Amino acid sequence: MKDDFMRNIGRGSSLHAELWEIIWALKRAWDMQWRRVIIETDCWEAVELLSTGWAEDHSEGHLVTEIRSWLDKEWQVSLDRYHRDANGATDALAKEALNIEIGAVFFSSPPSLLTPLLASDIA
Template identity: 30%
Template sequence: MHAELWAVIHRMTIATTNEYQKLVVESDSAAAINFIKHGYSPAHHCAPLVQDIRNQAARLQQISWTHTLREANMVADHLAKMGQDLPLGLHLFDRAPPDINYALLCDCIRTLKVRGS
């Protein structure tokens, strides 16, 4: 949960730094999305992260929170796997790495890839 929430904070920071005002946040963690959308106990160890997310969200014109199955977002899944081989730190791409073109196509036409296939 902690890692998922930090990922949301980093994505939102990148978006606000680039002056985006409308944002769709997708995560394959239903628990993280529900935590952000529906509240939390102030005593929960992730409460400060959720409050930071809500503070950033309040500065945007429009934001939606969506749970997306990993299989329905092949690009994010592929980039996450690719990130395991990159040096520690934030990596931004000006264009899609060539090896995710197939994943981009599948996501665009909403084709699901079943796990293990």
């Protein structure tokens, strides 16, 4: 885990939350001056919207537009999708974020709740 975070955004759809997470991850990576970045998500709809485009009246179009502007910067960003079952640690952080106040918590090393999950993700 190079740098990770969890954030509670309050109410919204899972797509809305995932798109915000992608924006915050891109902003964080840019601020850290990382110019080769891999963003991983289990939200297939987010990946499709970002790769194939979206209708102008899509409810999340403003977020997709912002992400596209981040992706167009001078850096290498890969957006990869995975099955939720393949990354229990990420799923646990998403669930734990519901228990924190609105805002973000950043980690430079894995929180203790992830120790058993990281071992199973590696296996």
